[in-house]
Amino acid sequence: MEQGRVEKAHHIVVLADQGQGHINPMLQFSKRLASKGIKITVATTLSNAKSMKTTLSYSMITFESIYDDCSQGGVVGPGGFKGFLDRFQASGSTNLTRFILDHEHPVKCLVYDANIPWASKITTQLGIAGAAFFTQSCATAATYYPMYCEVYEKTPLSMPSFPVITGLPKLRFPNLPSLGCSTGRYPPIIIHLLGQFDNFGKADWVLFNSFDKLEEEVVEWMKKVWNVVTIGPTLPSFYLDKRVENDNEYGFNIHKPNSSNCMEWLDSKKTGSVVYVSFGSAANLCAEQITELADALRQSNIMFLWVVKPDEQSKLPIDFSKETSGKGLVVTWCSQLEVLAHHAIGCFISHCGWNSTLEAISFGVPIVAMPQILDQIINAHFLEKVWSVGLIAKANEDEKGVTASEEIYRCIREVLEGERRQEIRKNITSLKELAKEAIDTSGSSDKHIDEFISQLDPAYLRHRSNYN
Template sequence: MTTYKAHCLILPFPGQGHINPMLQFAKRLQSKRVKITIALTKFFLKNMKELPTSVSIEAISDGYDDGGRDQAGSFVAYVTRFKEVGSDTLSQLIQKLENCGCPVNCIVYDPFLPWAVEVAKNFRLVSAAFFTQNCAVDNIYYHVHKGVIKLPPTQNDEEILIPGFSSTIEASDVPSFVISPEAERILEMLANQFSNLDKVDWVLINSFHELEKEVIDWMSKIYPIKTIGPTIPSIYLDKRLHDDKEYGLSIFKPMTNECLNWLNHQPISSVVYVSFGSLAKLEGDQMEELAWGLKNSNNNFLWVVRSTEESKLPKDFLEVLTPNFGLIFSKFVTFKFYLFNSSK
């Protein structure tokens, strides 16, 4: 029987790109004899195509058990309801684990869900915020929160000086949520990641020091930052975790075999990989510009387009596309298979 040093409860935001890095971090903790429990929403669990066998999974509610974010109607409505219902169900889970003889010692949470800090404090638990993005992006949202960056930046602002950056950046280089007036409520949520960050014991960043030395050093003067990236399966990094080849948790059905078969028939270093994740939505004119840009680049490409975005593809573009030149997939493609394929 394994004797654990501690019990850590992991609370990710229910999105594939948020869960993957937190799961990889959890595997690292587990290798150090830390018991891991991951709390996922009921809707997310119902739609899982793959589940990890190495960690415990428990369900909480976001208030939308039947439809998740789509049922909420808007992103803001979703996170608002999640705060109300999630706080209660997370508290119930912590109490249940204690009653079962597996008390939680620490909560590692996604700062998209800042209310988790208050739950941790109520139970006198150690807490750590896990930022899934790099430190440069986190730093920009921090300065939006502090009012240092005026909103929205305009194209007339040729350069923006952000404390912690080694040089100025152009307004067009900041995240789109900062630039777009339509994203005001989402930006508010992103900035609010820092609303109670002074209460946490650690701030974990999915990056490594040498990649963003200046900005990490600057942020470390404000928060107790620990860099824990890159969070990818161990076999592609340091091979310290035996048989850690997969993320092992997915809401999508990966199209691994089809993609690998196509990639293996392409020349070495010839393929461009394009993906905007599971949340981003491009306008029709943006999709058209990207499509013809890929076509005119004369490079082979693998483009992941979600089924909900397929209607935005130019019809004449699909007509001229040949299988040997470009491949468009409407289902999930695991990035690591592309990254470690010689054709890329």
């Protein structure tokens, strides 16, 4: 445990949304708060709570199921994803309210995933503090906010949009018909995501899994609108400041990793010689894209470690693993933290989800970006155009948006051996040091977390309420 505990532990409830990319950063923030003497209850679905209980053993963190998704089919139950959201709200809001009201240790604050639209209503109803947790980048929020003003406020943004976002490529949207009908020029998924900003406006704090020096200009722009607090990067402490005891993994995995096989294989490889390929837990590549990626890896002389999830194995070219066994390893899942921390990794081919992006930055691993949808495109833009720590493997400009094998190979060679290699290495090493500095003692994120804890004092919250 860290120094600086509060004399009497505050009790904070953390309401996590579905999905590994949402749960992991909120779990890590919970561990960081617990290490500073805060009592934490993580409220989530029954399936998530069961999984976390078996992997996490923090005395200051308990888990509370507020919705039994196991008996109702989860996200693939009746009504699809929309049906799941409706059931989670109906059951979850009632059970969470009852839990907060009846708990013997009074709850000071509800930290909720901003993607849960009904969360802020509970804080208002119960008169407790609320912190909206945005699990994507500050730049993504700054990109979405003008859309929110157009759709929900029915008026253009009242201040200039953030300038660095100018020049972003067109965002691609996933096809999720179960979320309902389109509204105007935006598809249902965007309408759903824009609802987060209603939570922003009602929150005492808006928390971001980022750090000041990574998105400095964006953060300053956003502070004109909300009480923005950067608290990242939310990686396990073992890989950053080592101040949180027994924190060397996230504690939640949708898939079972094959870590021992991966690490033994990497141990036999030279420093910086391996390309690591992974598109996260949610992205689902089409067969054509997997074939192009396989061709790029097969035709080169580059060592590679490629994560191909079980439901994507059938899309691999026949005998690919056998043909490339001398230089490559294909696995169904692995511990990405352990892999990115390994000296053998030279670059990371990634979809650029925000967690993967922050991990690569924190470990100083250059990225070949192959963004698929939404915020991944924004993250990739910043990686290449703003931070200069990687390259975007450009997709074909058609409906499929597949990236050709030649383009993938070109980017790999440029990152590993090309003219920009030294510049990219220098920049990613610099960001790696800034990431560690932010979360270490008296770093910007560490100070922000301490300030957040100190502001749970009732007098401060009354002041904030009057101000808002």
